[in-house]
Structures are given as structure tokens and as C-alpha cells.
Amino acid sequence: MVTRLMLGTAPIGGLYSPVPAADAHATFDAAWQAGIRAFDTAPHYGVGLAEQRLGEFLAGKPRGEYVVSTKVGRLLVPSSEPVDGVDGFYDTPRLARVWDFSRDGTLRSLEESLARLGLDRIDVALIHDPDDYAVQALDGAYPALHQLRSEGVVGAIGIGMNQPELPTWFIARAELDCVLIAGRYSLLDISAAAELLPECERRGVGVLAGGVFNSGILADPQPGARYDYRPAAPGLVERAQRIRAVCASHGLPIGAAAIAFTLRHPAITAAVIGARTAEEITEDVGYLAYEVPDALLAELGAL
Numbered sequence: 001m002v003t004r005l006m007l008g009t010a011p012i013g014g015l016y017s018p019v020p021a022a023d024a025h026a027t028f029d030a031a032w033q034a035g036i037r038a039f040d041t042a043p044h045y046g047v048g049l050a051e052q053r054l055g056e057f058l059a060g061k062p063r064g065e066y067v068v069s070t071k072v073g074r075l076l077v078p079s080s081e082p083v084d085g086v087d088g089f090y091d092t093p094r095l096a097r098v099w100d101f102s103r104d105g106t107l108r109s110l111e112e113s114l115a116r117l118g119l120d121r122i123d124v125a126l127i128h129d130p131d132d133y134a135v136q137a138l139d140g141a142y143p144a145l146h147q148l149r150s151e152g153v154v155g156a157i158g159i160g161m162n163q164p165e166l167p168t169w170f171i172a173r174a175e176l177d178c179v180l181i182a183g184r185y186s187l188l189d190i191s192a193a194a195e196l197l198p199e200c201e202r203r204g205v206g207v208l209a210g211g212v213f214n215s216g217i218l219a220d221p222q223p224g225a226r227y228d229y230r231p232a233a234p235g236l237v238e239r240a241q242r243i244r245a246v247c248a249s250h251g252l253p254i255g256a257a258a259i260a261f262t263l264r265h266p267a268i269t270a271a272v273i274g275a276r277t278a279e280e281i282t283e284d285v286g287y288l289a290y291e292v293p294d295a296l297l298a299e300l301g302a303l
Contacts, residue, residue, distance in 0.1 A: 004263055004270050005285065006038040006069070007031045008210060009054055011276035013046025016226075018091035019276050021053065028057040030278035034285040040180070040208070040272050041117075042071035042128055042160075043109060047083070047095040048116050055117035068117060069180070069208075071128035071160055072109040072141055075100045088229060101130055101137040106144040110153070121153055126160035126180055127170075134166055142174050162211070162228070164196035176205055180272065183211030183228055187218055187243055187261050187300055188236065201267040209262045210272035218243070218258040242303050252290055255283065257300055260292035 012024045019027075031039075039058075041050045051070060058066060079096035087097070100109070110125060125145050130137035137159075145157040159167050160180035167179045179200055184192035200207050213219040215226035221240030225232050232240075244254040262271050273284045 003037075005036055005288070006040050006067075006208060006270045006272045007036050007281070008272040008274040009039060009041040009050040010045045011274045012053055013041075013050030014090045014092050015045070015088055015274075015276075016090070023277060024053045025057060026278045027275055027281060028054065030281040031275070032057075032061075034281055036281075036285070037065060038067040038069070038270065040069040040124075040210070042074075042126075043076055043113060043116075044071065044074050044087070044097060044128060046089045046092045047076050047097060048112075049089075049092050051113055051116040055119065059118055063119075067123040068119065069124035069126060070110075070113045070117070070122055071126045072106045072113075072145070073099065073101050073128040073130060073133070073137070075105055075109055076112065099133065101127065101133045102140040103144040106141040107148075110148065121155070123155045124158065124178065125149075125154040125156070126158045126178075128160050129162070130159070131161070131163065131166060134169065138170065138173055146175070156206075158205075160208075160210075164192040164194070168196045168199055171199060171203060171205055178206035178208060178269070180208040180210055182209075182272070183214050185209050185262055185265060185268070186212055186214050187258055188214050188227070188240065190301065193265070197265060197267040206269040207265075207267045208270050208272050209265075209268045210274075212258050212262045212271045212273065213255065219255045221254065239303060243300050246296075246300060246303065250296055252292060252296075253287065256287035256290040257292055257297065259284070259287045260290070261297050261301065264294070264297060 074097040076095045127137050127141045148154045156177035158176045158178035162182045164184050181192050217225040217227045217232050217240045247254045247257045275281045
């Protein structure tokens with residue numbers, strides 16, 4: 001079993017471009033065959049499409065053999081407006097996202113996620129992107145999740161964000177089991193290492209590290225590559241290309257170094273990798289087989 005990789009399902013929800021249902025199933029199947037048993041999803045990913053597809057794949061699988069993480073903070077409602085391409089997702093249901101970190105919104109969100117996933121409990125429930133709703137999330141979503149955890153409806157609770165500052169603030173005020181931090185501990189950005197990761201380590205809060213490839217630039221640093229969901233600035237592409245060149249001189253693909261760098265931090269429990277094809281899964285799991293020296297990682301991080 002591949003315990004240090006978790007499959008992120010945003011691409012399977014149509015992030016950047018549509019994913020046919022057969023391709024989504026093949027991607028899940030490749031992950032399962034490779035030994036991945038942890039899956040991260042959210043209502044946000046394809047306005048429910050990623051959750052629905054994950055649930056369809058897991059139907060019939062032994063419930064004790066996998067872990068599912070989903071999120072709260074966005075409710076899905078019918079939309080009369082065009083939805084294709086909204087928030088970067090394509091070929092999705094005709095639904096819109098509404099921010100809601102209230103207690104009632106959180107309970108409704110989890111209930112609807114359970115229905116889409118076809119599950120009776122969630123292993124990990126994360127408060128998703130409360131950048132502009134910190135107080136509401138702390139006073140509304142958190143107590144609701146705390147109650148659900150005590151009732152066994154969710155196994156663990158946490159927060160999932162793309163910035164390290166608010167999760168650091170949050171874990172000082174709430175009893176969280178884990179944090180998902182995306183893109184902030186990688187070969188291109190180690191801002192989570194300043195306060196968040198040491199604080200998680202001190203408090204015994206698990207860390208799921210998403211965005212180890214920073215939206216793709218650390219997998220294939222070509223002009224036009226994405227960084228933080230947007231086209232990368234030329235300077236970042238050049239920096240990633242320097243990292244790739246050093247990796248190549250050691251006989252390593254840049255992706256292997258990117259995953260190794262993130263997983264080497266003692267606070268990090270697992271890396272969340274996004275994939276939209278079975279081939280990407282095979283490639284990402286294959287990176288774990290490479291020996292990546294600590295000295296090389298230190299050199300790459302300084303480039």
C-alpha cells in the first residue's frame with residue numbers, strides 16, 4: 001500500500017479541461033492498483049462531480065480499506081447562468097457555489113457530500129478556504145465538525161488552504177487533527193516552514209501537503225506551465241528549469257525531487273497528488289522509487 005501519497009480529485013472534476021467519465025474511472029483504478037488508498041475531494045471540485053465520480057468508483061470496495069477526505073465551506077445550488085469554466089472547471093453539473101461556513105451550512109454540506117459519495121461517514125472533513133471567513137469558520141463550521149467527530153460521522157477534522165498564515169492562527173484556537181496546505185512547501189515555495197509546519201509538529205497535528213508540483217510547473221517546467229493555478233511568470237519557469245537541469249545531472253526526473261522534498265519534512269504525513277489520467281498516476285507513484293539525497297534537496301531548494 002502506498003501510504004504517503006493521497007490522490008487529489010480536482011483534475012477529475014474537470015479542472016482546466018473536461019475529463020471523460022471513462023478516463024476518471026481509469027485514473028481511480030490505476031491509483032487503486034498502485035496501492036493508493038487515500039482520496040481527497042471537495043464539493044468545489046467540479047461542483048460535486050469529483051465527489052460523485054469518486055463515490056461511483058469506491059462503491060463495492062471494502063469500506064475499511066480506504067480513506068476519504070472532503071471539505072466544507074461551499075454549498076452547491078442550482079444555477080441559471082453558464083457554468084462551463086467557472087473557477088477553472090469544465091463540463092460540470094449546472095450548479096453554483098455559495099460560500100457558507102455556518103453551522104447549518106456545514107451540516108448540510110457534509111450531508112450532501114455523503115450522498116454524492118454514497119458513504120455513511122467521512123474519514124477526514126476539512127474547512128475549505130476560509131480566507132475571508134475566519135471568524136465564521138471558527139464559530140460555525142468548527143463546532144459543527146467537532147460535534148460530528150464526537151458522533152463518529154467524521155473521523156478527523158482540519159482545515160485546507162493555499163496559505164499558511166490562517167491555518168497557523170486556526171490551530172491555536174481549535175482542536176484540529178490535520179491541516180492540508182497546498183503549494184506552500186515545495187521546491188519553489190517553503191513559506192509553510194516558517195510557522196505552520198513547526199506549530200503542527202509541536203501540537204501533533206498531521207500535515208497533508210498538496211500542490212507538490214505547484215500546479216504542474218515542477219513536473220514539466222515549460223513556458224506556459226501553471227503555478228498556483230495560473231500561467232507561471234517567466235522567472236519562475238526559468239527557476240524550475242534550473243532545478244530540472246540539476247536533477248537531470250543526477251539522473252533524476254524533477255518530479256521525483258519535488259515529491260521527495262515535500263515528504264522529507266518531518267511534519268508532513270502525506271503528499272496529495274492530483275492526476276487526470278492513469279499514466280500520470282503511474283508516473284507519480286514511480287517517483288517514490290528514486291533515491292534522492294538530502295544534500296541534493298538542499299541544493300535544489302536554494303536555487
